[in-house]
Amino acid sequence: MNMEAFLNHLVAKYNFWLYIILMMIGLYAMIAKNNLIKKLVGMNIFQTAIILFYVSIGSKRGGTIPILEHVSGGAQHAIDPANYVNPLPHVLMLTAIVVSVSTFGVALALAIKIYQRYKTLEEDEILTRIRES
Amino acid sequence: MILSGGLLLYATKDFPSWGDPTSPASTHVSPRYLKKSLEETRVPNVVTSILADYRGYDTMFETTVIFCAGVACFMLLRTFEKRETDHYYRHVPTGITIHIKGQREIPIESKEFEKIDAIWTPYDLIINTVSRFLVPFIQLFALYVIAHGHHSPGGGFQGGVILGASMIVLAIAFNLRTAVRRLGERIDSIMSALGVFIYSGIGALCVLLGANFLDYKALAQILPIDRVAARSDGILGVEIGVGIAVMAVMICVYNNVASEGRYDEGL
């Protein structure tokens, strides 16, 4: 019996599995990869996975985008929150996207500075060059 | 790494299932936004109202983050010392590039010759003309996106990025030198500082007028409108500030990263 409970439990939350897998890929790339740029890409995947998680929190079945039609004359009929998607996570994720972009920018600038100095982006070559100098 | 993955899986056990409207997240705080935002800020797009008003403080720091990235790239990469290299010229009508070794400049001042930075800067007539034609429309659309953040999805960030992109199109199509000639580094940096300053300036203005920081209803005292309209105008003002800042930062980051801080040859 619990197999079936487990199954529908699994199906009901498939989006959470997705973001965990994405995150693990990002984390793996960041730690294991040798080339700096690949690490950067891994970092970006890692951050987008979290953004996916947040956005999936706010979604509601059958909810439309949270823009309330501008009823002329302002007679406000009761807005039922059920049929609108929860806007808060979207706001948070605007910030998270901006943050990931700026971190990416700064990290790229650093990578260029390293390249200017060592003429390579492979981490092990850089370390050997450091040891020589 | 596997440990953290396992931990995450373990945690999902008692999450509310996906998308059900009764999940705590959407029952606790956000319904109020949905109900109240229209009659409080007269902004139909609830996301923008939360973005700029309810959690306006977050967004201010968000713009500061973008500003930090711009300043960081400037500081890390920008080098001011001029490298004495040989000079390149292109004969505009025929498209031939001339490479002069040593420091001598070309004596004749004629319209046909155009100074370029590197031998490989691309030159393609079609792309140049099309991009020169297209850029104004991109900018127009970007302004629309900023202004209409209230009604349709959009707002300061998205509009700012599109504006920045329009300038970068120029830099790519032509070369960095022409893009920099259109929007110099000095003006660009000042605009980035100005944009964020507008945002926090409006917030500080509310403090001067007595209300809490970023409380736009205080603007009603100086603007000839009632308190709720003041909120939506406050949001608009803030959106404009954000747009300017984001555009300037995008351009500054691109210029620095593309030319490794020397601002001479383009991609």
Added chain:
Amino acid sequence: MELYYSIRPLLAVLVSLCAVPFIVLSPRPNIRETVSFIAAGLKFALVISMLPVILNGHQIIFTLMNVLPGAPIQFRVDALGMLFGIVSSFLWIVTTTYSIGYMRGLDEHAQTRYFCFFALALSATIGVAFAGNLLTLYLFYEMLSLATYPLVTHHQDDEARISGRKYLTYILGTSIGFVLPAMLYVYHVTGTLDFSALGVLGGKAHPTTLIVVLFLFIFGFAKAAIMPFHAWLPAAMVAPTPVSALLHAVAVVKVGVFSIIRVLLYTFGTKELMGLHVGPAVSYVASFTIIIGSLIALSQDNLKRLLAYSTISQLSYIILGVALLSPRGMTGGLIHIPMHAFGKITLFFCAGAIFVATGKKNLSEMHGIGKRMPITMIAFFIASLSIIGLPPCGGFLSKWNLLLGSLQSHQAIALVVLLVSSLLNAAYFMPIIYKAFFLRDQGSAQGIREAPLFCVVPLCVTSLLSIAMFFYPQPFYKLIKLVIHQLLGA
């Protein structure tokens, strides 16, 4: 026994601290010496001014800052503190004059730094003497060990570096390693660190842990140079003689012994100690140090190292006296502080004078020196009498009381140890006197005269004083009676 609130104890501590900037800024050496001289005089006057109040049984308290709940930085001047305060401040005056002569004689470098750290060390010693609770005592104890480091390593050569390193590892290592946890345990159990005549740790903890904490304290205060942790004292002989004279005969080592006494009597309390019957155990440690110290002293050739080992054994006399827990024994132990101070400082002065005049350090080269430096050697003779404990000098009184005390507390072993060690003392002092006066010097230059006046005068003052104390020990006795009256009620 009321409590007087006056700022004088703080002033006594601070007077030499304020002297430091003046010493540093004084342009010419003479001004620098006079400043430190005035500071010494002022300090001694301040200490004496507090004597009458203490003599008729009162105590002076001054709270500087309450830093921890239950353990403020507080000064409390009582009879024990006053005894130690008088001895060290008086001897500071004598040593300042001596060091002027010594420094000028040998033309040492970095004299300003020397005088500054000297003044700092003294203010720390007085701070320990007048400490009101364990925290203040620990504070000044650390300050003293740090202030004396530059003095010990004054010559800045490699030998000084090694001995400095040894000095620090022993002193700082044991003080942080042993005293800090013990102090924290006391604070944790009792909630306060104050010294009270009846002892703070009234049965609040399990006896075995109390014994462990007690020994942590005893070995923690390594400045008392008890056997396992004594190696820093002979190593510190590399310092110039006035440093080793004042610090290692009077200030530093006495601070160690003084803090152990403070902890034993005022934190644990006499009843607690008797209850734990830990007295015999402490006296065994002390007597072990006495015997071994004297034996090693026998075999030393370098005069200053000999005096160092004799200091180690003499110090344990004091601890032995206190550990006997009998009124007579305690009087003997406490009176030994001034006696040993005056006697030992004269010996170190003589050693310094010989070094200044002839440049000799080892005993084997000192044949027939008595003929050329009669005054120094006579003072040396008197002081050694006092250390051995023969009648005309003060040392006899302390030995006498110690012997009576050991009888009173039925400690036969202590009695035997005291007698044997007196014999040993005689055994290593008499050959020096014999060589100095009766042997003919082997043809080294005839024309050696006495050391400079500045060295010889303090020499004679301290030796005469140690004789005077034999005939007129009343001020010290009165103070000690007060201490005993408070503690044992006898």
Added chain:
Amino acid sequence: MIAHYPALLVTIPLLAAFVIYGCSWLHKKSCLPLALLALAISCAVSIGLLAQAIAKGHISYHLGGWQPPWGIAYEVDPLNALVLVAVSTVAFINLIATAGEIEQVFSDRKGAFYTLYLLFIVGLLGIVVTGDLFNLYVLLEIASITGYSLIAMGQADRAPLSSLNYVFMGTIGACFYLLGVGYIYIMTGSLNMADVRALLPSLYHSSAILVAFIFCLVGVMIKMGFFPLHTWLPNAYTYAPSPAISLIAPLMTKVMAYVMIRLILSVFSPAFTFASLVVGHGIVWLACLAILMGAILALSQRDIKKMLTYIIVSEIGYIVGGAWLGNNTAMTGAVLHIINDTLMTFCVFLAVGGISRKLGSVELNNFKGLFKKMPFTMGAFVASGLSIIGVPPTCGFFSKWYLISGAMEAGSYSFVCVLIISSLINVILFFRIIETAFFAHSDPGNRHDYLLSEIDEISLNTLIPLLMAAAGLLVLGMYSGTVVGRVIQPALAGIL
């Protein structure tokens, strides 16, 4: 205007940063005075805030005029007001001390440096004061991005690489924290700390809250440089430029430590953290490991700066260990240690920065004879060394005192002996340096050894702040009784 102190505290440096960046293009000379002015104002405001916090106990400031769960609110209590004062004073003094060096080294990019400097301070001040979990993440990002770029401006060959490693670790940490906040949000629906605290008790059984707590903690610990996750700290801090390092080293890790304590105390109530979590003892053991490893690794370093970074790692071990012991005294010790440690690390790094500027490299053996050449700087270095060891008059002793008595109260004697051992190792560390500095080649020639020609001290406007910091160590030590009695105890009384 007084009511707006919490907002002013953060916005004034923020506005100043933008104005400075603008004017760095127009009128270069006016950058420094503006920066100094902004920091001075924020310093004064934080002191005023502390006075208010002590008087009123708790101040709440609603940003944008909205009630907390909907808008963002600032919560100021005596505890974080104290941290505020420490952060702003250190920043202000540091700018005065290193202004000369910044002007000289980054002459062309001076405006950018000051902007990043101010934004770093804005980030830190915001983190300490904010009452909203997500706002804390955004401020954390500001502080780290400015931190990455400030560090990357150091020596050309090693600084960018170590800064990049710092970027990777920092981003992982921040994203773990964000994930933790997400898990809290999905379960409780609100982001405001006080609101979350009210909602949590009913959810303690659920595993999501447990995971949220673990992720928030792990994220904060990465940023804090706690032992197993500290690999980025030594390289990042050693190769950074000295003006940046004497700012980042004392502040970044300590503010993150405060965030951890705030998470334990005001978001996940102590009952949850200590009672239902068996992990508390594990973390105390980890802290012991951190202290020991930090001290041992410091022993093996030749370069003084690298040695100091390892000492920071072991200091963080003190704070985490103290916080996780669970009783009131240990927590007071941990909070007091945050303040003391900020001042100590600042003084040490300022002194080493001055010396490295004068001598070039900071290797152990070129410290020879430094007492004669730079007596005052070495004096300040010795004072801060003593404070790190924990010698009574200085403030380090008293925070160690509280930590050890708290450990005794909690009965974890391993923490006690680890603290003792690490102070002994610190003794060896610092006296190794003092010994080499003291034993110069003694030239017997000079009579009066303080010849002025011989002293080439660091410039005056660096020296005076350094001496002020050293004196501050003693004063803080003396007044730690009042600091604890008036500020920390009332704040903690309600909670623990």
